[in-house]
Amino acid sequence: MIDITSVLTILFVAAGIFFLLVGSIGIIRLPDFYSRTHATSKSDTLGMMLVIIGLIIYEGLTINGGKLFLVLLFILLANPVGAHALARAALNAGLKPIFPNNKKDKEES
Amino acid sequence: MKSLSAKSAVVSFIVLMGFWYLMSGFFDITHSIMGVISVGIVMAINYKLKRHSYFEGETDIINDLRLLYVPYYFGWLLVQIVISGVHVAKILLSPSLPIETSVLKFKVNFPNPHCKMILGNSITLTPGTLTVDIQGDEFIVHAISPASFEGIASDKMPQQVLKLFTNEMYPVVSDFEVLHSREELS
Amino acid sequence: MDQFFLYSAVILTAIIAVPAYRVVKGPTVFDRLVGTNAIATKTIVLICLIGYVFDRIGMFIDITLAYAILGFVGSLTIAKYFSSENVNVRYDD
Numbered sequence: 001m002i003d004i005t006s007v008l009t010i011l012f013v014a015a016g017i018f019f020l021l022v023g024s025i026g027i028i029r030l031p032d033f034y035s036r037t038h039a040t041s042k043s044d045t046l047g048m049m050l051v052i053i054g055l056i057i058y059e060g061l062t063i064n065g066g067k068l069f070l071v072l073l074f075i076l077l078a079n080p081v082g083a084h085a086l087a088r089a090a091l092n093a094g095l096k097p098i099f100p101n102n103k104k105d106k107e108e109s
Numbered sequence: 110m111k112s113l114s115a116k117s118a119v120v121s122f123i124v125l126m127g128f129w130y131l132m133s134g135f136f137d138i139t140h141s142i143m144g145v146i147s148v149g150i151v152m153a154i155n156y157k158l159k160r161h162s163y164f165e166g167e168t169d170i171i172n173d174l175r176l177l178y179v180p181y182y183f184g185w186l187l188v189q190i191v192i193s194g195v196h197v198a199k200i201l202l203s204p205s206l207p208i209e210t211s212v213l214k215f216k217v218n219f220p221n222p223h224c225k226m227i228l229g230n231s232i233t234l235t236p237g238t239l240t241v242d243i244q245g246d247e248f249i250v251h252a253i254s255p256a257s258f259e260g261i262a263s264d265k266m267p268q269q270v271l272k273l274f275t276n277e278m279y280p281v282v283s284d285f286e287v288l289h290s291r292e293e294l295s
Numbered sequence: 296m297d298q299f300f301l302y303s304a305v306i307l308t309a310i311i312a313v314p315a316y317r318v319v320k321g322p323t324v325f326d327r328l329v330g331t332n333a334i335a336t337k338t339i340v341l342i343c344l345i346g347y348v349f350d351r352i353g354m355f356i357d358i359t360l361a362y363a364i365l366g367f368v369g370s371l372t373i374a375k376y377f378s379s380e381n382v383n384v385r386y387d388d
Contacts, residue, residue: 006296009296010299013299013303014303016340017303017306017307017310019194019198020307020310020337020340021310022197022198022201022202023333023337024310024311024313024314024333024337025201025202025313026197026201027313027314027317027329027330027333028313028314028316028317029201029206030201030206030208031208032210033323033325033326033329034210034239034241034251035208035210035251035253036317036326036329037239037251037329038197038237038239038251038253039197039201040329040332040333040336041233041234041239042190042193042194042197042234042236042237043194043197043198043201044333044336044337045190045194045234046190046191046193046194047194047340048336048337048339048340049190051340051343051344052340052343055343055344055347058296058347059352063131063134063353064352064353064356066131067131067132067356067357067360068343068356070128070131070360071339071343071356071359071360071363074360074363074364074367075336075339075363077230078363078367079336080230080233080234080240081230081367081371082332082367082370082371082374083233083239083332084229084230084233084239084240084241085370085371085374085375086325086328086329086332086370086374087239087240087241087242087251088241088242088374088378089325089374089375089377089378090323090325091241091242091249092242092378092379093325093377093378093379095323095325097210097212097251098210099210099211099289
């Protein structure tokens with residue numbers, strides 16, 4: 001038997017896992033630290049949001065659903081703050097971003 | 110030191126009580142009384158921490174925030190997050206990897222420091238831009254492609270943040286510049 | 296549905312193994328930190344899914360909250376620790 005909750009859950013969780021996969025690929029493919037931070041802070045946030053929204057739909061209006069919503073809110077606040085803290089630390093430590101279109105930078109790296 | 114309004118105390122009491130009910134899962138009278146006592150202790154401990162002002166010109170955020178606009182802002186932010194996820198995914202999955210990174214520098218003119226915090230988080234969550242540092246009024250932002258910082262250059266996103274706090278609109282971003290090489294970034 | 300959550304958890308485990316390459320390869324300290332951060336955030340989702348596989352979500356969701364908060368505080372502390380000009384960001388020079 002197929003009901004609408006299961007279908008929605010499967011759709012959301014599958015979409016979320018796709019975006020988490022994109023985030024992982026980005027960490028491998030991108031050329032420098034600052035662009036890798038883009039991959040973790042955006043694709044991962046979206047993927048985790050979608051998976052947890054799917055689980056909330058599966059759970060319904062219970063205490064555990066509320067706790068899952070709390071996890072969602074926490075991720076939404078904590079992920080960009082963590083990415084910003086790392087990027088700021090890297091800038092203070094003297095790590096310069098790579099500009100791939102600039103020829104001089106390409107030769108250096 | 111800054112003064113705290115009654116509205117701020119009421120809002121934090123409601124939020125902490127909601128957190129207590131969510132974590133305990135019981136709604137009877139005994140647990141409610143225990144919850145009120147715990148929330149009272151937490152608020153008493155945090156009173157000094159909340160009154161301390163960490164930055165110059167910091168104000169009581171709950172009093173200044175226009176609470177009606179908060180759900181609207183979160184809805185707008187969610188749409189932006191979805192757009193940004195799809196945008197970054199498109200870049201990452203194309204075989205040629207068409208990235209064209211640049212660093213932006215601009216100054217903002219906001220009534221209080223909370224605006225800067227909200228704008229920094231929103232910039233990180235929206236298409237292809239990442240807040241690297243905030244020094245005083247100056248933002249340093251890393252962008253992955255030129256199409257991604259149009260929202261900041263055209264002053265659209267800072268206006269949304271400003272709308273959370275006041276009714277009158279004025280241009281926020283000034284001294285906007287785009288850096289393309291390492292020498293310019295000293 | 297249990298089958299679906301089980302397969303999702305297995306696929307997610309494979310995805311989590313990918314950033315480990317960045318953690319091992321480097322080249323700078325911050326690249327390694329981004330790799331560990333990505334692993335930590337994806338593990339939050341994995342613990343939720345495992346909770347549904349074992350039908351014990353009431354217990355696993357509390358573990359998830361504690362794990363999320365610990366991971367966040369940990370990454371902030373490490374970022375603060377490396378945030379100075381004395382850090383030698385590359386291992387190999």
